[in-house]
Amino acid sequence: MTFRSLYLICLLLIPVLTFSQVTEVNPPDYIKTIAFRGDTRESQLPILKLEDYVILEFDALNGDEEDFYYKIEHFNFDWTPSILVKSEYMDGFDNQRIRNYENSLNTYQIYSHYKLTIPNLQTKRLKVSGNYLLSVFNDDDELVFSRKFMIYEDKANVGVSIKRSRDVQFIEEKQRVDIVISSNEMQLNNPKQNVRTLVIQNNNLNTAISNLKPQYTIGNKLIYKYDTESSFWGGNEYLYFENKDVRAANIGVQQVDLQDLYHNYLFANTERAGKPYTYNPDINGNYLVTNIDADNPNIEADYVWVHFSLIANEALKDKSIYIYGNFNNYAIDESTKMIYDEYNQVFTNALLLKQGFYNYKYVIVNNSDDIEEGAISGNYYQTENNYKVIVYYRDLGARYDKIIGLGEGSSVNISN
Structure with a gap:
């Protein structure tokens, strides 16, 4: 193989490597009880306002009191890397050691409990909204695990209501999510292209529905009243x-x-x-x-x-x-x-x-x-589930996907 042909192959591979979607990496066996949250008791998938803090806690069961380091990256709506450089979305520095840890006390299983809070003295502020990935590395710069989180700006009102399915075949088993988006602070230009949504059931990204388009508009309101496209299996209580x-x-x-x-x-x-x-x-x-x-x-x-x-x-x-x-x-x-x-x-x-x-x-x-x-x-329409709707917006010429609103609803008040 000539140098020229090898060079051309590398050029073809670069876009694939650059724009591939990121996925969360799960930890090895000795890392347990990863709790990742904002100011709530929910222990995974923080969705927090700009300027709010996020907390990561986990246990290392190997008893080595080893050092761990963290890095933060910004991503587009589809979890491909954004083109922002670190200084554009972060005030301060990452790739810092997690300094706060304590050893277990009076337990049969020895472990060290680590806690990271952002912002902190090194990472002073995350400056823009959007999708983020927090990655934890060991002393050898090997990735131990990673977790996704989102930061939003409160610029849009997001109404969420939970309805029974209109499809008679699944009327007893499915729940559908109706959405109404409006904003008094900004003009939502060309919403079918620039506005994107992510609908999450019970903080589980595995089953999330992404990129629903508004069906129609009334004044400054975007209306989503899908049936099958925004329907989730009801599941059962855990x-x-x-x-x-x-x-x-x-x-x-x-x-x-x-x-x-x-x-x-x-x-x-x-x-x-x-x-x-x-x-x-x-x-x-x-x-x-x-x-x-x-x-x-x-x-x-x-x-x-x-x-x-x-x-x-x-x-x-x-x-x-x-x-x-x-x-x-x-x-x-x-x-x-x-x-x-x-x-x-x-x-x-x-x-x-x-x-x-x-x-x-x-x-x-x-x-x-x-x-x-x-x-x-089993799947039952009566099951109580929590739903979150995240709204992304990228105007013409913008360089990243903002999150402009968060809506939340529960099927406890499900209606027809």
């Missing part, structure tokens, strides 16, 4: 357990055992699809670290092996079933895969989790890697 006292059986915990660490055995779950809907209050897949005997659960809550079990029927035996929830940012990997026990006809798995209150459900991953959330839990 299952849950609480083990803030590891020494005694608690909500959802059937049996407790102490070996090298505490082991909590949950009550066996059964398939809920096809059964009548039952209201069961949850926190929409989230989790909360807590310890009944601790002043500071961040370093005094212990790690526990939590044993899950799902009673199998004939239809489930050959399926790939996973434990699903915000405890690991809805990631599907080998650690959450259920193992089928032929003798007892039950699926089982054990996860090392920090003490607290956890929501979870079981999902099926099919051969094309699609996640079927309702295959085991």
Whole structure:
């Protein structure tokens, strides 16, 4: 191969490398309990106002007290890198060491708890709205994990209402999101090209619906009243357990055992699809670290092996079933895969989790890697789900996608 042909191949590859969409990287086994939030108790996917702070917390279970560093990058609506240089979106510096950490106290599992708050003395301010990625690296500059977050400017009003599906086939199973966007502060020019939306159910980017176009306008209002395009499966309320006292059986915990660490055995779950809907209050897949005997659960809550079990029927035996929830940012990997026990006809798995209150459900991953959330839990229009609508805007000649508004709604008041 000549130098000229090699050069041409490199030129062809550069756009692919430059404009590829970024995805979140999940952590290795020794990094646990990543909590990423703004000023709320929700522990993943911060969506915060410009000038607000964002907090990242996580535990390292290797006992090495190693150093971690963070970097912040700005992205377009579609999660391709924006053309802004760092000084245009950040006041201060990143690639700094996470200086705030504490070691665990009175726990069987030794760990170090790290906490990063932005803004801080080094990273003084994030100056523009839009999509951001926070990446954590180790001493060898190896990527450990990354998390997405969004910053918005409050320049548009975003009305969100949740309706039942108009499609008779799915009227009992789906929920649709109606949106009304208006602004008294700015003119939304050419909205079908310049305004983009992202609709998120329960802070889960895996199932988000992106880039809906306004169907029509009334005055300065953009109206979105889609049926299928803005519909989500209703799902079911999450299952849950609480083990803030590891020494005694608690909500959802059937049996407790102490070996090298505490082991909590949950009550066996059964398939809920096809059964009548039952209201069961949850926190929409989230989790909360807590310890009944601790002043500071961040370093005094212990790690526990939590044993899950799902009673199998004939239809489930050959399926790939996973434990699903915000405890690991809805990631599907080998650690959450259920193992089928032929003798007892039950699926089982054990996860090392920090003490607290956890929501979870079981999902099926099919051969094309699609996640079927309702295959085991069922889909019901009555299910209480949280929805967020993020509005992006890039005017003619602008160099990045602003986020100009955030709307939120709940299906607790779902209507026809």
